[in-house]
Amino acid sequence: xxxxxxxxxxxxxxxxxxxxxxxxxxxxxxxxxxxxxxxxPGTGEPHNFEGSGNYSLVQSGGDQExxxxxxNCQVLxxxxxxxxxxxxxxxxHSLEGSGNYHLTVTKGSTATTGTQSGWKxxxxxxxxxxxxxxxxxxxxxxxxxxEGSGDYVLDVS
Numbered sequence: 001x002x003x004x005x006x007x008x009x010x011x012x013x014x015x016x017x018x019x020x021x022x023x024x025x026x027x028x029x030x031x032x033x034x035x036x037x038x039x040x041p042g043t044g045e046p047h048n049f050e051g052s053g054n055y056s057l058v059q060s061g062g063d064q065e066x067x068x069x070x071x072n073c074q075v076l077x078x079x080x081x082x083x084x085x086x087x088x089x090x091x092x093h094s095l096e097g098s099g100n101y102h103l104t105v106t107k108g109s110t111a112t113t114g115t116q117s118g119w120k121x122x123x124x125x126x127x128x129x130x131x132x133x134x135x136x137x138x139x140x141x142x143x144x145x146x147e148g149s150g151d152y153v154l155d156v157s
Contacts, residue, residue: 062102083126
């Protein structure tokens, strides 16, 4: 079954979005919680979304496309640089079953009501992670690296 078949959508007032994306409090990545919870590089256990909002992603209309869901670790990652999946070891993230998600870059403005800025791309694992939070643990080892990343903003409820 692919994630596109499990889309639970909501209207954000401007476009249809897929919800049930969550922040892991132990490693700070964004993962899809609608299937399994994957595995957290911080604990080796399933991702922990205690305290997480419910994030929504769109498949059109954002500033940057080619963000994908990895069916193995459940993490949202940037596809042109395949990164590192914790579940498969040294292998790249999987693209199988993923939609093409579009993210918005803040471009120097602050987040508005119903959104959250501070999300970054990790140049090591290629995952999206929340930089203001603690628990910064990369699946490629050590901490996430934001060098070269924009500041992404996500819809959250």
